[in-house]
Amino acid sequence: MQETIFDKIISKEIPAEIVYEDDQCLAFKDVNPQAPVHILIIPKKSIAKIADADVQDQNILGYLMLKAGEIADELGVKDAFRLVINNGEGAGQTVFHLHIHLLAGRALTWPPG
Ligand code: DGP
Numbered sequence: 795m796q797e798t799i800f801d802k803i804i805s806k807e808i809p810a811e812i813v814y815e816d817d818q819c820l821a822f823k824d825v826n827p828q829a830p831v832h833i834l835i836i837p838k839k840s841i842a843k844i845a846d847a848d849v850q851d852q853n854i855l856g857y858l859m860l861k862a863g864e865i866a867d868e869l870g871v872k873d874a875f876r877l878v879i880n881n882g883e884g885a886g887q888t889v890f891h892l893h894i895h896l897l898a899g900r901a902l903t904w905p906p907g
Pocket of ligand 1: 799810811822823824825826834879880886887888889890
């Protein structure tokens, strides 16, 4: 799979404001925040997009969701946050390494905005 900017963040070739890291995942501040709290949570395993995940990925996908909740708690936003996964260019995906956006700290409207 083609290397992305997120692989370089995982390998520390380029810097990021990391808020959480373990052997399976990394969470860091989005460089172009859309809310006062905007964290990207990524697997260290390369999966280009959620539609490419398969049954072997079910543990890491669940793990990322649990970590998202823990990170929201640690950042003091557990009562109001939104998780977003953009899948494919038509949905706004620009980096093809699966990531969960964690957004919080402002009113989050619905339909999404
Ligand atoms: P998406 O559009 O769903 O693929 O989101 C990609 C996000 O990644 C976008 O909100 C901006 C963020 N991003 C892109 N390049 C970098 C980078 O080099 N560092 C950080 N921290 N975030 C990045």
